[in-house]
Amino acid sequence: MKTLSAFTAPGRFWRGNLHTHSTRSDGVLDPEEVCRRYRAEGYDFLALTDHFIGRYGYPITDTAPYRSASFTPILGAELHSGAMANGELWHILAVGLPPDFAAPDVLDFQATPTQETGPEIAARAVAAGAFVAIAHPQWSGLTLADARSIQAAHAVEIxxxxCAMGCERPDGAAIADLLLSEGRDLTLIATDDAHFHEPDHFGGWVMVKAEANDPEALLAALKRGDFYSSQGPEIRDIRVTDDVIEVDCSAVTAVTVQGVGTASTALHGQSMTTARIPLARFAASSFLRVTIRDAAGRRAWSNPIRL
Incomplete structure (x- = not known):
C-alpha cells in the first residue's frame, strides 16, 4: 500500500499562506497589519513575499517581531530576473530566504538581456535554503519550455x-501535470498572492504536517512534501493499493483522481466523506493525484503519488 507522507508523518497540520504582499512592495497594508489579519483569520503561519526588485529596495522583510506562541511568520520574497518566452519577467516564489540573499540586477518589472536568468535565480534560492515554487503559471503565460527550465523548483502553484479574483487565471494544473508526466518530482501549492486591494486573500492555503509551528520545521515539511493544499475542504487520508485508491475527507460532492494524459476518474455524491475509486484507467500512469470539491465549489488538492 502506498500512502502520502502528509498523513503518516508525526505532528499535526498547520494552516499557512505562502504568497503575500505588503507596503514593502505593491501591497496595500503594512507588514504588521498583514500578519495581524492572517493571525485573526486563524492561520498558523505566513510567508510575506514582497517583490524582490530595485524599485522597492529588494525587500526581505523581518517579520520576526510579529511572531507569537500561535503564529509564525517566515521570511521570503517573490523573485524576478530574466525573461520568459513571452519576454516578460520571471515570477518565482521563494519561502525561507536568508535576509542577506544577494539581489539580482532587476530595477523594475522589465527583463533585460544581461540579467540572471529565472532558472539561475531559482537555483540560487534553493541553494540558500528556500522552498521554491513556480508562481501563477496561467497568469504568467508560462510555456512548457519555460516550466521545464526551472529545474530547481520544489513546487508549482496549482x-x-x-489571479482567480483579478483576472480569472488561477490555474497551474496543466503545467504541473505535464511536468509530472515527464517525471519531475514536484508538489502542488495553493496560495493567496494577497495584495489586499481586491478580495484576493484567505482563499487558498497549504496544510503542513509538522511537529512544531516554527520556520525550520515548517520549511523542512514543505520540502519533504508533508502537506496538502485547500480552499476549505479537508483531506484526512489517502491510501493506494494495486487496484484502488481510498480517500478520507470532509464532506464533499466530488472526488477526482488524475494521472498522465487523459487518465482521470471522478466519483460524485452528496456529503461524501470517503471514496474508493478503481485504478483501472491508471495502468499506464506514472503518478496519481487527488482533487476534492465541496458543495460550495471549493477544492483541495493532494500532492502527487508516484507509482
Whole structure:
C-alpha cells in the first residue's frame, strides 16, 4: 500500500499562506497589519513575499517581531530576473530566504538581456535554503519550455487566489501535470498572492504536517512534501493499493483522481466523506493525484503519488 507522507508523518497540520504582499512592495497594508489579519483569520503561519526588485529596495522583510506562541511568520520574497518566452519577467516564489540573499540586477518589472536568468535565480534560492515554487503559471503565460527550465523548483502553484479574483487565471494544473508526466518530482501549492486591494486573500492555503509551528520545521515539511493544499475542504487520508485508491475527507460532492494524459476518474455524491475509486484507467500512469470539491465549489488538492 502506498500512502502520502502528509498523513503518516508525526505532528499535526498547520494552516499557512505562502504568497503575500505588503507596503514593502505593491501591497496595500503594512507588514504588521498583514500578519495581524492572517493571525485573526486563524492561520498558523505566513510567508510575506514582497517583490524582490530595485524599485522597492529588494525587500526581505523581518517579520520576526510579529511572531507569537500561535503564529509564525517566515521570511521570503517573490523573485524576478530574466525573461520568459513571452519576454516578460520571471515570477518565482521563494519561502525561507536568508535576509542577506544577494539581489539580482532587476530595477523594475522589465527583463533585460544581461540579467540572471529565472532558472539561475531559482537555483540560487534553493541553494540558500528556500522552498521554491513556480508562481501563477496561467497568469504568467508560462510555456512548457519555460516550466521545464526551472529545474530547481520544489513546487508549482496549482491555485492562486489573487489571479482567480483579478483576472480569472488561477490555474497551474496543466503545467504541473505535464511536468509530472515527464517525471519531475514536484508538489502542488495553493496560495493567496494577497495584495489586499481586491478580495484576493484567505482563499487558498497549504496544510503542513509538522511537529512544531516554527520556520525550520515548517520549511523542512514543505520540502519533504508533508502537506496538502485547500480552499476549505479537508483531506484526512489517502491510501493506494494495486487496484484502488481510498480517500478520507470532509464532506464533499466530488472526488477526482488524475494521472498522465487523459487518465482521470471522478466519483460524485452528496456529503461524501470517503471514496474508493478503481485504478483501472491508471495502468499506464506514472503518478496519481487527488482533487476534492465541496458543495460550495471549493477544492483541495493532494500532492502527487508516484507509482
Amino acid at each position: 491555485y492562486n487566489h489573487g
